[in-house]
Amino acid sequence: MRYRILAVVSLAAIVSAGCGYHLSTAQVPNEINTIIFHSKDPYGQISRAVRAELRLHDITIVDDAKVKSATLPSLRIESSLENQKTASVFRDGKTAEYQMMLSVHAQVLIPGKDYYPIEVTVYRSFFNHPLKALAKDAERKIIRQELPQQLAQQLVRKLLLSVYAAREADNALNAKLKKTTAIGGTS
Numbered sequence: 001m002r003y004r005i006l007a008v009v010s011l012a013a014i015v016s017a018g019c020g021y022h023l024s025t026a027q028v029p030n031e032i033n034t035i036i037f038h039s040k041d042p043y044g045q046i047s048r049a050v051r052a053e054l055r056l057h058d059i060t061i062v063d064d065a066k067v068k069s070a071t072l073p074s075l076r077i078e079s080s081l082e083n084q085k086t087a088s089v090f091r092d093g094k095t096a097e098y099q100m101m102l103s104v105h106a107q108v109l110i111p112g113k114d115y116y117p118i119e120v121t122v123y124r125s126f127f128n129h130p131l132k133a134l135a136k137d138a139e140r141k142i143i144r145q146e147l148p149q150q151l152a153q154q155l156v157r158k159l160l161l162s163v164y165a166a167r168e169a170d171n172a173l174n175a176k177l178k179k180t181t182a183i184g185g186t187s
Contacts, residue, residue: 029163031110034060036074045145046080046104049152057156071111075159078105082147087125099125100140102147106155108162113170116162122150 035054039047054061054075062072080103087099103121110116124143129136 028057028059028160029167031167032059032073032159032163034062034072036063036072037061038074038076040077040079045148046077046102046151049148050075050077050155053149053152053156057160073111073163074109076107076109078107080104094130095128097125097127098140099123100143100147102151104151104155108159110163110166113166116166118155118158118162120151120154120158122147122154124150 037047037051037054039050041047051061081101083101083103084098085101086095087097088095090096101121101123103119106118106120108116108118124147126136126139126143
């Protein structure tokens with residue numbers, strides 16, 4: 001009996017280890033250990049969520065009014081848009097389901113490189129129960145609190161990807177320049 005239990009536990013460990021599951025922790029590049037954060041609404045939900053997500057990734061946020069540095073990268077939230085539209089209707093024509101959308105356009109400036117635009121849009125849907133108005137309002141309120149957090153997670157993820165992309169483009173350019181100078185130098 002013990003051998004069967006041991007075999008089942010061993011099989012479960014092997015199967016779960018082979019599925020490719022791993023925690024989503026991204027290594028923060030050295031270029032953005034410290035970042036300047038700009039926003040038109042510095043105390044809004046989106047800005048607070050982005051600041052919290054940056055801190056979660058151990059990125060130091062510097063106030064743009066205090067530091068005017070050309071050596072620090074900056075993240076600027078240019079615009080945001082919140083929208084709600086009908087996703088489905090009942091037979092009688094009343095709204096059965098709403099879809100809420102939160103969208104942000106941001107830019108990352110990496111010193112010595114270029115601006116990198118970031119577009120992030122998150123969607124959530126919720127059902128409209130005509131007989132449960134209080135439940136509908138509570139659900140809408142919860143979703144409106146969760147949307148900025150989801151948006152901030154995706155924004156920081158894309159920020160990290162843009163820094164890696166800038167680094168790879170820089171490495172490719174340097175390799176091409178080395179190759180060109182090596183070819184030009186041997187002629």
